[in-house]
Amino acid sequence: MFLRLVYESFRRQKRRKALAGVAITLGVGVATAMIAVATDVGDKISRELRSYGANLLVTPQEDTLELQIGGVDLKPPSDGAYLNEADLPKIRGTFWHHNIVGFAPMLPVNVDAQGSSLTLLGTYFSKKLTFGREDFVTGVRSTHPWWKVQGTWPDDDSQDVLLGESLAAKLGLKPGDQIRVNGRVHGVSGILSSGGAEDNQIVAPLALAQQILGKPGAVRRLYVSALTKPEDALARRDPKTMNQELFDRWYCSPYVQSIAYQLQEAIPHSHAEQIRQVAQNEGTVLSRIKGLMLLVTLAALLASALAVSAAMATAIFERRGEVGLMKALGAGDTSVAALFFVEAMLLALIGGALGFAGGALLARQIGQSIFDSKITIDPVLLPVILALAVMVTFAGSALAIRRAVKFDPVYALRGEG
Amino acid sequence: MSATLRARHAERKHTSMFLRMLMRAAILRRGRAASALLAMVVAAAVATAMLNLYVDVQGKLLKEFRNYGANVLVVAKDGSILPGDSLKNVESVLGGRGLAVPFAYVVARTSAGQSVVVSGTDFERVRKLDSWWSVSGWPRKTGDALVGARAAAVVSPQGKMLDLSFQGRTIHLAPARNLSTGAAEDSRVYISLADFEDWARVPPSTIEIAVSGSSEEVEATIAKLREALPAADVRPVRQIMEGEARVLGKTRAMLLASASLIILTAALCVLSTLMGWVFDRRRDFAIMKALGASERLISSFFAAEAGTLGAIGAVVGFVIGIGVAAWIGRVNFHAPVVPRLNVLPWILVGSIAVALISAALPMSLLRRVQPAVILRGE
Numbered sequence: 001m002f003l004r005l006v007y008e009s010f011r012r013q014k015r016r017k018a019l020a021g022v023a024i025t026l027g028v029g030v031a032t033a034m035i036a037v038a039t040d041v042g043d044k045i046s047r048e049l050r051s052y053g054a055n056l057l058v059t060p061q062e063d064t065l066e067l068q069i070g071g072v073d074l075k076p077p078s079d080g081a082y083l084n085e086a087d088l089p090k091i092r093g094t095f096w097h098h099n100i101v102g103f104a105p106m107l108p109v110n111v112d113a114q115g116s117s118l119t120l121l122g123t124y125f126s127k128k129l130t131f132g133r134e135d136f137v138t139g140v141r142s143t144h145p146w147w148k149v150q151g152t153w154p155d156d157d158s159q160d161v162l163l164g165e166s167l168a169a170k171l172g173l174k175p176g177d178q179i180r181v182n183g184r185v186h187g188v189s190g191i192l193s194s195g196g197a198e199d200n201q202i203v204a205p206l207a208l209a210q211q212i213l214g215k216p217g218a219v220r221r222l223y224v225s226a227l228t229k230p231e232d233a234l235a236r237r238d239p240k241t242m243n244q245e246l247f248d249r250w251y252c253s254p255y256v257q258s259i260a261y262q263l264q265e266a267i268p269h270s271h272a273e274q275i276r277q278v279a280q281n282e283g284t285v286l287s288r289i290k291g292l293m294l295l296v297t298l299a300a301l302l303a304s305a306l307a308v309s310a311a312m313a314t315a316i317f318e319r320r321g322e323v324g325l326m327k328a329l330g331a332g333d334t335s336v337a338a339l340f341f342v343e344a345m346l347l348a349l350i351g352g353a354l355g356f357a358g359g360a361l362l363a364r365q366i367g368q369s370i371f372d373s374k375i376t377i378d379p380v381l382l383p384v385i386l387a388l389a390v391m392v393t394f395a396g397s398a399l400a401i402r403r404a405v406k407f408d409p410v411y412a413l414r415g416e417g
Numbered sequence: 418m419s420a421t422l423r424a425r426h427a428e429r430k431h432t433s434m435f436l437r438m439l440m441r442a443a444i445l446r447r448g449r450a451a452s453a454l455l456a457m458v459v460a461a462a463v464a465t466a467m468l469n470l471y472v473d474v475q476g477k478l479l480k481e482f483r484n485y486g487a488n489v490l491v492v493a494k495d496g497s498i499l500p501g502d503s504l505k506n507v508e509s510v511l512g513g514r515g516l517a518v519p520f521a522y523v524v525a526r527t528s529a530g531q532s533v534v535v536s537g538t539d540f541e542r543v544r545k546l547d548s549w550w551s552v553s554g555w556p557r558k559t560g561d562a563l564v565g566a567r568a569a570a571v572v573s574p575q576g577k578m579l580d581l582s583f584q585g586r587t588i589h590l591a592p593a594r595n596l597s598t599g600a601a602e603d604s605r606v607y608i609s610l611a612d613f614e615d616w617a618r619v620p621p622s623t624i625e626i627a628v629s630g631s632s633e634e635v636e637a638t639i640a641k642l643r644e645a646l647p648a649a650d651v652r653p654v655r656q657i658m659e660g661e662a663r664v665l666g667k668t669r670a671m672l673l674a675s676a677s678l679i680i681l682t683a684a685l686c687v688l689s690t691l692m693g694w695v696f697d698r699r700r701d702f703a704i705m706k707a708l709g710a711s712e713r714l715i716s717s718f719f720a721a722e723a724g725t726l727g728a729i730g731a732v733v734g735f736v737i738g739i740g741v742a743a744w745i746g747r748v749n750f751h752a753p754v755v756p757r758l759n760v761l762p763w764i765l766v767g768s769i770a771v772a773l774i775s776a777a778l779p780m781s782l783l784r785r786v787q788p789a790v791i792l793r794g795e
Contacts, residue, residue, distance in 0.1 A: 023689055037671065048667050052485070052660035057599055065571050066604040067532055067620075069522040090662075146659040195655030273599040276549040281484045290482055291749040292474065296467070296672065299741075300679045303463050307686035310456055314693030320695045370670045388687050 004340055016315055017347065023311030024351030025358065027304035032359025033299040035385075037366055037379040041293045044371045047226050047284055050101050054143045054223035054255060055279040058083065058263055058272045078245045080216035082107075085206065087267045091224070092131035094262040099227040099254050102142030107209045113181045113202060114171055120161075120181065120202040122209020127156040131141025141263070143225045144194070151175030151190025156205045160189040164199040182212055224263060225271075228256040230283030239299040308389070314349075316340060316400040324409035333405045340404070344397045345390055352389030356382055439722060449694050452729055453616050454692040458684035460557065461734020461768050462741060465760060469742035473754045475671055478744065479631065482661045487518070487625035489639055493648050498620055499649055506645045507624055512671060515628040518542040519621035521613055525581040525606075527572045534605045535581055537613020537621070546627055550602070553595045559612055562590040565603040569595055581606070588616040592657035600772065608630065632662055684771050691726070691775030695719060695781075703788035727772030730763045738764075738765050784789075 010017055062082035083105070091103055106120040124139035138155070140147060152159035152175070163173055163183070168191045173179060178187045181202065192203055210216050229235075235255035239247055251258055256279045260272040274280075326336055360377045367375030423728070488578060507517045521537040541556050550659045564573060569592065573579045579590045590608065597603060614620070627639045635658065642651045653656055705715050739756045746754035783791070 014643060020687070021618070023685060026685055030682045033678065037675070038439055045664065045667065048664050049660070051663045052490055053656055063567075065531070065533055066601060067524055067566055068601050068604070069524070069534060088591060098672040124756065125677065144656075148657040149656075165500070186767070193655070195653055195658075199652075273597075273603075275599040276551060277598065277600065279599070280549040281481075284484065285478070285481050288478070288749060289664075290666075292470070292745070293675070295745050295749060296470070296675045296679070299463055299466065300675060300682070302685065303459075303679050303682040306459055307682050307689070310686045310693075312453075312690050313452075317693060337555065366671070366674050369675065370667055 001002060001327070002339065002342075004180070004364055005339055006346070009339075009343060010346070011030065011244035013177070013201055016115060016318065018081050019353075020315040021313050021351045024308050024347055025355040026289060026390060027308040027392070028352045028355025028385060029226060029358035029362060031301050031304045031388070032356050032385055033362040033366065033379065033383075034297045035381070035407040036360065036375050038160040038293045038297040039352070040363075040367070040375045042286060042290050043227075044367070044375070045289050045371070046282075047373075048099075049282045050225050050227065051145045052278050052282070053145070053223045053280065054104070055275050056224040056226055056260055056263065056272055057229065058222035058224060058267060058270050059220075059274050060115060061269045061271045080220070082215065082220060083222060083354065085210075085217045085219050087221070089129045090266040091261075092134060092136060094259075094266050095252065095324060096226070096254050096259050096262060099259065101225040102138045103222055103225060103380070104138065104140045104143040105206055106221045106223065107210050107213065107219055108201075109213045111181050111202070111212060113179055118167070118202060119207055120204055120212065121198060122204050124204040125153045125156055127206075143168045143223050146195065146411055147198070148191070148193045148300040148317045149190040151188075154189040154205060158187075158189075158205060160191040160206060161202050161204040162190050162210070164186050164201045164203070165191055165193045166199045185254075203255040204301075208345075222267075222270075224259075226259050227254065228279065228282070229254045230259075230287055231280070277352065289351055305396075308392050312344060312393055313400040316404055320404055320407055321409060323404045324411075327409040336405050340397060341394065344393045348390040348393035349386060351393075352386045353382075355389070356385050419621075427552075431722050432443075435718065438718065439725065444764065449637045449697060450726075453690050453694045454688050454726055457726055457730025457735065457768060457772065458734040459635045460680075460687045460771070461731045461764050462738040463683045464622075464680045464767065465764050466737025466741040466745070467672075467679055468760045468763065469754055469757050471669070471672050471676050471743060472757050472760070473746065475669060476629065477750045477752065477754075478665055478735055479629065479661075481750075482657075482665070483627050483629055484548050485657050485661070486549070487627050488635060488653055488654050488661075489626040489642065490652050490731070491626065491642065491646060491650075493622045493623040494650050498646065499622060499624070500646075501620060503646060503649060504621070504624060507626060507642065508645065510641045510645050511626070512766045513626065514630060515626055515638070516542060516546050517624050517626045518546045518572075519610060520609065520623045520625065521617070521619050521621040522615045522621050524581040525617075528580045528582075531571055533568055533581070535583070535613070535617070536607050538604050538607055538619070539609040539610055540607075543607075546625060547598075551597045556594055556607075559609065560589065560591055561594065561609075562592045563596045563607040564592040564593045565605045565607075566595060566597040567603040568606055569724060579606075584619045586616055586618075588612065628794070632658065663785050665671065684767075685729075687771050688775045688778075691723065691772060692779050695723070695776050696779040699768070699783055699786075700782050703791035705776065706788040707792065716780060719780055720773060723772040723776035725770050727769035728765065729788055730772075732767035734768070735764050 022357055060083050060157050062081045064080045085105065088103065088105060091097065091100060094100070109120050109122065110145070111120045113120055126137050126141045128135060128137055128140045141153065149162060154162060161179065163179065168174070171179070175190050177184050179188055186204070193196060206219070206334070210218055234246070234250055235253070235257050237250070239250060239261060242250060251261070256274040258413055260274055263272040264270055323336055363375045364378055367373055458709045471480055491499070491503065502520050504517060511517060518539055523535055524532055525535045526532055531791040543550070544555060552563060562579065579592045581588050581590065590606070592606070596607065610621070627636045630638070635653070639651055704713060743756070746752055
């Protein structure tokens with residue numbers, strides 16, 4: 001009998017049920033989408049913050065002092081130590097290699113071009129490397145995303161070069177022209193605009209710079225761009241003073257310090273240091289944006305809970321006549337309340353499941369249109385969301401059900417209320 | 418009594434009756450009216466808070482982004498030096514909306530014959546501009562130096578006194594403080610600009626500027642700086658400007674998406690509550706109709722009710738929303754969100770529109786029904 005009541009109630013009052021169901025679906029959908037976005041926003045913004053460029057710098061351990069003013073290297077080229085290019089792919093073997101967005105080696109050499117003394121910077125543009133069985137691509141195009149090239153990027157295996165914007169203007173060269181460097185002719189494939197010292201330099205494939213310097217495999221500096229976790233008290237501690245357990249926790253957290261430590265392990269005779277300008281501010285900006293989204297998500301949850309409650313209260317309030325009839329026929333308060341609660345639960349489950357699916361789709365859309373990458377929601381969250389939907393629906397209906405049950409059937413049946 | 422006077426009298430009576438009905442409806446059905454008003458207030462508050470945040474977040478984040486340091490660089494053109502009044506010119510262009518820090522550089526020799534880059538600057542300003550510099554203490558008196566972590570190992574291994582010579586002149590420095598940044602600064606020795614100019618007699622060659630404001634304002638400032646300093650090369654630090662624009666754009670887009678979702682949900686909440694409220698009063702509707710009220714009068718009565726509710730809800734909600742936004746600003750950005758009064762008209766119009774729509778939907782249903790059917794309670 002009870003089941004039939006519930007069934008008939010859904011069959012006959014399609015419009016009202018649909019209204020309440022739509023409210024629940026929308027409410028749960030918005031809540032799901034917001035939870036998905038809020039849990040993923042840290043990762044997404046972290047990736048966006050990588051557009052500030054490398055946050056780690058690896059240099060040879062025994063390096064002499066840099067003599068650089070305004071990006072012009074005053075050090076004699078033979079001076080100083082070098083990293084070995086052959087060690088670089090080992091970065092892919094470190095614990096946090098998934099967090100390493102890219103790396104770019106740099107080798108500045110002094111050259112004589114078109115009659116004046118200039119700096120030629122050797123680097124990877126988007127070089128294909130192999131570590132183990134894994135192929136990957138890395139270079140300045142991922143670590144220095146603000147570098148813009150008019151023309152084309154040179155191939156890493158070619159003899160072509162890029163000219164800095166100011167230098168090109170001074171020499172009067174355009175993409176497709178040729179430049180004489182140390183007596184050899186190279187093609188200019190593009191003009192580079194970086195807003196930094198490179199605007200006055202020649203930027204070439206690393207192999208070309210090594211060939212000019214006469215030191216195959218030499219790398220002066222290595223820029224590494226890594227996704228990191230905001231620094232906390234543990235991150236700042238000196239690993240030498242930690243016990244084993246603490247050290248493991250530190251080592252296995254993607255702090256900029258622990259990634260630097262692992263880079264030093266991977267590359268022999270190297271010294272890795274965080275670039276504080278980038279690394280330190282990243283944490284602050286990230287935590288601000290995450291905090292903001294968390295608070296906004298709370299507002300969204302509140303709004304959707306209210307919407308669901310309001311819809312349920314309205315739906316139940318409209319059915320006083322029915323309650324009066326049931327009570328006049330001898331139904332007790334408990335069975336009337338039970339009927340309403342079962343109905344509410346069914347609505348919450350159906351609306352919740354639909355809302356979850358809709359919300360997941362919405363989150364995906366938001367991710368796609370804002371970050372160009374999908375925001376996926378963990379299916380593990382479905383039971384949590386459903387439980388939440390049922391709870392909010394119950395809470396929203398409780399007051400209305402109480403009032404409906406307490407209502408005198410005589411007034412209800414006469415239609416006064 | 419003339420005809421016009423009588424007509425006006427009748428109209429006044431008409432108006433006062435209309436107002437009385439409005440008032441009594443609100444007072445007699447306090448519970449339902451209160452719940453409808455509550456829904457209205459919450460919706461308006463949430464909408465206000467979200468819009469306020471959306472408008473204000475750009476300014477808040479821009480302030481965070483200024484911690485990345487200089488976004489504009491003024492350097493001497495090749496083979497020349499910056500004119501002596503450059504810093505003053507830069508500051509008059511900025512007009513307090515930014516921070517300019519001069520840097521002078523030379524390559525000096527230590528007593529052991531090591532070459533090292535020495536820079537003269539204004540420590541008070543550097544401290545504000547480059548907040549990421551990790552120092553063991555800022556130099557205070559003349560003769561104090563800030564020695565980069567890498568330079569320290571070479572020029573004064575045990576923190577000893579340090580003699581630097583440039584063009585035959587020697588300066589005696591107490592390298593009490595260490596500096597670590599992870600970049601080129603680590604290989605340099607920093608001293609105060611006054612010390613530097615006494616010793617090396619070289620004027621600043623670079624001015625690093627953190628211009629505050631949106632990217633358009635920064636662009637405008639760069640254009641003005643170029644005009645004021647024709648002898649220098651003024652260029653934006655693309656790394657900083659582009660990263661900032663990207664992160665800011667994404668955050669604002671995300672906030673906009675969330676705000677629209679939340680406002681939509683809040684509007685839905687109002688819609689369902691108000692619809693129930695109007696539907697619940699179908700007997701009032703039927704009695705008025707049975708007593709001979711025109712459809713226009715009844716419609717305008719319900720519309721006036723809904724409109725009033727919307728307006729009151731909007732104003733109360735606006736005040737609460739401002740409070741919520743200010744709280745979020747304090748908790749998250751450690752600076753309150755400034756109330757934006759220009760959000761109010763939007764909230765007001767939006768609330769009244771949603772209230773009117775919510776009233777109109779059940780009204781159009783009721784209008785089709787005979788009053789007798791409603792009065793019989795069917």
